[in-house]
Structure formats: structure tokens, C-alpha cells
Amino acid sequence: MKLLVTGGAGYIGGVVVRLLVDAGHDVTVLDDLSTGHADAVPAGVALHQISVHEVASVLTPDAGFDGVLHFAAKIAAGESVQFPERHYYTNVVGSLALLDAVRAAKVPRLVFSSTAAVYGNPQEVPITEDAVKAPTNPYGWTKLSVDAAIGAECTAHGLGAVSLRYFNVAGAYLPESGAPLGERHDPETHLIPIALDVAAGKRDKLQLFGDDYPTADGTCVRDYIHVADLAAAHLLALDAIEPGRHRVYNLGNGNGFSNQQVVEVVRAVTGHPVPVEMAARRPGDPAELVASSARAASELGWVPERPDLHTIVADAWTFYRSRA
Ligand SMILES: NC(=O)c1ccc[n+]([C@@H]2O[C@H](COP(=O)([O-])OP(=O)(O)OC[C@H]3O[C@@H](n4cnc5c(N)ncnc54)[C@H](O)[C@@H]3O)[C@@H](O)[C@H]2O)c1
Ligand SMILES: O=c1ccn([C@@H]2O[C@H](COP(=O)(O)OP(=O)(O)O[C@H]3O[C@H](CO)[C@@H](O)[C@H](O)[C@H]3O)[C@@H](O)[C@H]2O)c(=O)[nH]1
Numbered sequence: 001m002k003l004l005v006t007g008g009a010g011y012i013g014g015v016v017v018r019l020l021v022d023a024g025h026d027v028t029v030l031d032d033l034s035t036g037h038a039d040a041v042p043a044g045v046a047l048h049q050i051s052v053h054e055v056a057s058v059l060t061p062d063a064g065f066d067g068v069l070h071f072a073a074k075i076a077a078g079e080s081v082q083f084p085e086r087h088y089y090t091n092v093v094g095s096l097a098l099l100d101a102v103r104a105a106k107v108p109r110l111v112f113s114s115t116a117a118v119y120g121n122p123q124e125v126p127i128t129e130d131a132v133k134a135p136t137n138p139y140g141w142t143k144l145s146v147d148a149a150i151g152a153e154c155t156a157h158g159l160g161a162v163s164l165r166y167f168n169v170a171g172a173y174l175p176e177s178g179a180p181l182g183e184r185h186d187p188e189t190h191l192i193p194i195a196l197d198v199a200a201g202k203r204d205k206l207q208l209f210g211d212d213y214p215t216a217d218g219t220c221v222r223d224y225i226h227v228a229d230l231a232a233a234h235l236l237a238l239d240a241i242e243p244g245r246h247r248v249y250n251l252g253n254g255n256g257f258s259n260q261q262v263v264e265v266v267r268a269v270t271g272h273p274v275p276v277e278m279a280a281r282r283p284g285d286p287a288e289l290v291a292s293s294a295r296a297a298s299e300l301g302w303v304p305e306r307p308d309l310h311t312i313v314a315d316a317w318t319f320y321r322s323r324a
Contacts, residue, residue: 001025001026001066001067001109001238002025002026002028002063002064002065002066002067003020003025003026003027003028003065003066003067003068003069003238004028004029004030004055004058004059004065004067004068004069004107005017005020005027005028005029005030005068005069005071006029006030006031006052006055006068006069006070006071006072006098007030007031007036007052007070007071007072007073007113008027008029008030008031008036008040008041008045008047008069008071009029009031009033009036009037009038009040009041009047010031010035010036010040010071010072011036011169011181011182011183011184011185011227012071012113012166012169012227012230012231013029013031013036013040013069013071013072014036014037014040014041014173014181015173015181015227015228015230015231016069016071016231016234017029017040017041017042017045018042018173018175018178018181018231019231019232019234019235020069020234020235021042021044021045023235027045028045028046028048028058028065029041029045029046029047029048030048030050030052030055030058030072031047031048031049031072032049032050032051032052032072033049035075035185035186037184039179040181042178051094052070052072052090052094052095052097052098053093053094053097054097055094055097055098055101056097056100056101056104059098059101059102059105059107060105061104061105061106063105065105065107066107066108066109067107067108067109067110067111067238067241068098068102068107068109068110068111069110069111069234069238070095070098070110070111070112070113071113072090072094073090073091073094073113073142073143074086074087074090074091074139074142075139076139076189077117077137077139077140077284077285078137078189078282078283078284078285079139079189080137080138080139080140080142080284081137081138081283081284084138087138087139087142088138088142091139091142091143091146092142092145092146095112095146095149096149099149099150099153099159102153102159103153103157103159107159108159108160108241108243109159109160109161109238109241110150110159110160110161110162110241111161111162111164111234111237111238111241112146112147112150112161112162112163112164113143113164113166114143114144114146114147114163114164114165114166114248115139115140115143115165115166116165116166116167116168116223116250116252116289116291117135117136117137117139117140117143117286117289118133118135118140118143118144118147118165119131119132119133119134119135119140119286119289120132120133120134120135120136120140120286121134121136121286121287121288122286122288122289125256125288125289125290126223126252126254126290126291126292127250127289127290127291127292128250128292128294128295129165129248129249129250129295136284136285136286137283137284137285138284139284147163147248150163150246151246153246154244154245154246155244155246158243158244159243159244159246160241160242160243160244160245161241161245161246161247162237162238162240162241162246162247162248162249163246163247163248163249164230164233164234164237164249164251165248165249165250165251165291166225166230166251166252167222167223167224167225167250167251167252167253167289167290167291168190168191168222168223168224168225168252168289169224169225169227169230170183170190170192170224170225170226170227170312170313170316171224171226171227171228171306171311171312171313171315171316172227172315172316172318172319173227173228173231174315174318174319180318180319180322181227181319182227182315182316182319182320182323183316183319184323191222191259191262192224192262192266192312192313192316193316193320194206195262195263195266195274196266196270196313196316196317196320198274198275199266199267199270199272199273199274199317200270200272200320200321200324201272204275205275205276205277206263206274206275206276206277207276207277207278207279208259208260208263208276208277208278208279209259209279209280209281209282209285210278210279210280210281210282210285211278212281213281213287213288214287215258215287215288216258217258217260217261219258219259219260220258220259220285220286220287220288221256221257221258221259221287221288221289221290222256222257222259222262222288222289222290223252223253223254223255223256223257223289223290223291224252224253224255224257224262224309224312225251225252225253225291225304225312226304226305226306226307226311226312226315228305228306228315229251229304229305229306229307230251232302232305233249233251233296233300233302236296236300236301236302237249237300240299240300247299249293249295249296249299249300249302250291250292250293250295250296251291251293251296251302252289252290252291252293253291253293253304253307254290254291254292254293255290255307255309256288256289256290257309260276262309262313263276265309265310265313266313266317268310269310269313269314269317270317
């Protein structure tokens with residue numbers, strides 16, 4: 001298929017691009033490189049360095065795209081509380097521009113990067129796709145809005161789409177040949193890469209944001225999914241798309257780890273101390289996000305191959321050291 005990947009120079013999009021190329025697809029990347037890296041885009045893949053708001057200049061009716069995978073977004077939930085306008089402009093206005101271009105060009109397939117953040121504080125864990133949606137931060141609201149817009153687009157205009165609701169993506173893609181791909185955000189906001197910075201001595205300590213949540217040790221609980229497993233689901237989703245239908249899948253391992261437990265795993269994997277300082281809660285954080293991915297397993301045949309958090313952190317650490 002001829003595929004457009006927005007955000008294809010980013011952490012997750014970069015891995016998906018690699019898998020799509022390996023599977024024989026003809027891939028074009030659109031990325032403004034605001035948080036992505038041009039060197040994540042493989043040789044031979046065209047990179048259009050423009051904003052998703054300008055997508056119609058690439059996704060023209062005669063370009064012949066068979067599908068779009070839409071990763072481009074602002075991703076940090078904490079930032080979205082401080083600067084909601086950035087998240088609404090990129091995630092909502094940008095996605096609406098994409099839907100306009102998809103409709104005008106009659107592109108039949110769309111895969112969208114949604115998030116666990118649409119659920120907010122769940123009434124039950126693990127969280128199924130039908131659970132109440134009550135985001136606790138603007139980021140989650142932007143993604144929920146786009147999920148709704150995509151669903152309406154499918155009903156009204158026959159688009160076939162899948163929203164993949166990722167839980168916390170971590171680890172690195174370490175192929176037998178070719179460059180490894182991992183998280184390279186600057187500034188970094190995610191727990192595991194920051195903890196690796198501390199283990200490597202690049203930061204003095206890790207601040208843990210809140211120890212008074214209603215969880216076993218008081219710190220937030222998250223479900224970590226390996227980026228290679230997550231990326232594989234996108235190829236399954238592309239194949240499952242049907243005209244006029246919007247399907248939604250959670251992608252996680254179904255295992256919750258508290259922030260304290262994550263730090264323990266980072267200490268064990270790296271063999272280095274990770275000094276921790278308790279700090280105030282980060283506004284907008286839900287207490288616990290743990291996925292039920294039963295629907296992705298049964299309908300897509302998705303089976304994560306690297307579910308163990310030690311493996312996930314070890315791969316992130318291998319990538320980290322490859323760049324040191
Ligand atoms: N990382 C996670 O744990 C996680 C979890 C749930 C959902 N997601 C979603 O997955 C997607 C990818 O996340 P990621 O972790 O790879 O983040 P990332 O920041 O590494 O990738 C985002 C990419 O989009 C590009 N981009 C941002 N704004 C753009 C714009 N206006 N126009 C064009 N390109 C733009 C960036 O340059 C970057 O390459 C996002 O939609 C995010 O919301 C991520
Ligand atoms: O220096 C840090 C960084 C993070 N945390 C905590 O670690 C947990 C995880 O935070 P983070 O790694 O920033 O991920 P999330 O805020 O859970 O969000 C990620 O995972 C979501 C899905 O669950 C995605 O939607 C988001 O895009 C993605 O950034 C939270 O309790 C944070 O408060 C700390 O205590 N100290």
C-alpha cells in the first residue's frame with residue numbers, strides 16, 4: 001500500500017515506518033520535526049518537513065494514498081494542563097485538517113494514535129474500550145475529541161479507521177540490522193528515560209510526582225507496552241480496516257507497575273543507584289491506568305512478544321547506552 005505516516009520521525013512513528021517498509025509498503029513521512037528526528041526516517045522514504053495542518057499539500061487527490069497512519073501530536077499530559085492551547089491546536093485542529101484532506105483525496109484507511117488518557121481515573125481495572133471516558137487532562141480530551149470525529153467521519157463518509165489506545169509506551173526497537181530506535185525527547189518527560197538518565201549519572205535524582213494516590217504504595221500505576229509490540233499492532237490494524245467502520249483497541253500488557261516499582265526495575269536492570277526525591281503530584285495525572293487488550297487479542301490476533309517490564313527497560317537501556 002502507499003501510506004502516509006504523520007509523525008513518522010518520532011519515537012513510535014519511526015518504529016512503525018521501519019516495520020511498514022520491511023513489509024513492502026511504499027511509505028511517505030510528514031513530520032515538522034518539532035520532537036522527531038530526520039535520521040529516524042529510513043533512506044528512500046520521502047520526508048515532508050511540514051506541519052500536519054498543511055497535510056493537504058502532500059495528501060492530494062492525485063497522490064494515490066491507500067492509507068494514513070496519524071501519529072503527529074503533542075504527547076505530554078502534564079504540559080497539556082499548563083498549555084492546553086498547544087494540544088488543542090496540534091491534536092484537534094491538526095487532526096481535523098487531516099480528516100479534511102483524507103475526505104477530499106478519498107483515502108480509504110486511517111490508523112490513529114489514541115491513548116489510555118481518554119479514560120481518566122477508571123472505575124474498574126483492567127480498562128476495556130467500553131469503559132467510561134473521563135479524561136483528567138486536556139491531552140486526553142483532545143484525543144477523545146479526535147476519536148469521536150473519526151467515528152463520525154466513518155459513519156458519514158465511509159472512511160475505514162482504527163483508533164489504537166496506547167497505554168505507556170517504552171523500550172526500544174533493536175533490529176538485527178539497521179540502527180536502533182528509541183526515545184529521544186528533549187526535554188524528556190517520561191518516567192523510564194528520565195530514570196535511565198539518573199542511573200547513567202546524567203541527572204542527580206529522579207523526582208517522583210506524588211506518593212498519596214490511592215494505590216498500593218501511593219505512587220501512580222501504569223501499564224508499560226514495548227514499542228516493538230505496539231508497532232506490530234499497527235500492521236494488524238491496517239489489515240483489519242473495513243469501509244465505514246471505526247474500530248477501537250486498547251494496547252497494553254494488562255500489568256500495572258507503580259512508579260516506585262518502575263524505579264526498582266531500572267535499578268535492577270542497570271545495576272546503578274537511582275536516587276529518588278518525592279515531589280508534589282503532577283497536575284492531570286490519573287492514579288492508575290491498566291489495559292484490557294482482550295479485544296485486540298481476539299479481533300486483531302495481537303500478542304505482545306516482550307511483555308516483561310525488565311525486558312522493556314533492558315531494551316531502553318541498550319538503546320540509551322548505544323547513544324552515550
Ligand atoms: N509515548 C506514549 O507513551 C504514547 C502513549 C499513548 C499515545 N501516544 C501517541 O502516540 C503518538 C506518537 O507519540 P510518540 O511517543 O512517538 O511521540 P513523539 O513526540 O516522539 O512523536 C510525535 C511526532 O510528531 C511530530 N509532530 C508533532 N507535532 C507535529 C505537527 N504539528 N505537524 C507534524 N508533525 C508533528 C513530532 O516531530 C514527532 O516526530 C502521539 O500521537 C501520542 O499522542 C503516545
Ligand atoms: O520525572 C518524572 C516523570 C514521570 N513521573 C510519573 O510517572 C508516571 C508516568 O508518567 P509519564 O512517563 O510522563 O507518562 P504518562 O503521563 O502516563 O503519559 C504517557 O502515557 C500515556 C498513556 O497512558 C500517553 O497518552 C502519553 O502520551 C504518554 O506521555 C506519572 O505518574 C508521572 O507523574 C514522575 O514521577 N517523575
